[in-house]
Amino acid sequence: MTEITWDEEARCELNCSALYLAKRGGKDLGERFLKQVEAAIAPAGTDPVRYRKFRKDARKVRVEHFPYHVVYWHDEASFSIHIVAIAHASREPEYWQERMSG
Numbered sequence: 001m002t003e004i005t006w007d008e009e010a011r012c013e014l015n016c017s018a019l020y021l022a023k024r025g026g027k028d029l030g031e032r033f034l035k036q037v038e039a040a041i042a043p044a045g046t047d048p049v050r051y052r053k054f055r056k057d058a059r060k061v062r063v064e065h066f067p068y069h070v071v072y073w074h075d076e077a078s079f080s081i082h083i084v085a086i087a088h089a090s091r092e093p094e095y096w097q098e099r100m101s102g
Contacts, residue, residue, distance in 0.1 A: 002045050003080035007099050010071075013086040017068065036063050037086065040070050048074040048081050056100055058084070071096055 006014075014037060022030025040061045043050055051059040060069040063086075071085040085096035 002048050003078065004041065004045055005080060005082045007082065007084045009099065010083045010085050010096075017086060017088075021066075033063070033066055033068075036065055037068070037070060039064065041072075041083070044070075044072060044081055048079070055094060055097065058097075058100060060087075062089075073100055 014034070018030040018033050020030075021033050040063045044059070044061055048059075051061055053059055057073045058071055059074065060071045062069055067089040069085075069087050069089055070083060071087055072081045072083045074081050084099040087096060
């Protein structure tokens with residue numbers, strides 16, 4: 001299994017998005033969002049190159065049933081992935097690029 005690390009801002013985006021959804025649609029909606037993010041990350045954890053690169057070394061995975069993507073980069077040397085953003089699909093495209101390193 002690939003090691004998965006999180007950018008601090010990506011973790012904040014995850015939590016803030018889940019709280020926002022819970023406030024708008026109830027606790028269950030926020031919890032479903034968190035489960036769908038986990039489900040989106042799982043295939044990348046077992047096969048980091050499964051998703052194609054789309055910017056520099058960034059790869060993205062769509063979060064099912066929600067307008068979000070998980071953006072990550074794969075460190076081939078350590079066989080790990082680093083999650084850089086939980087990005088809304090239609091807001092501020094590519095704002096996360098400054099977080100890319102590796």
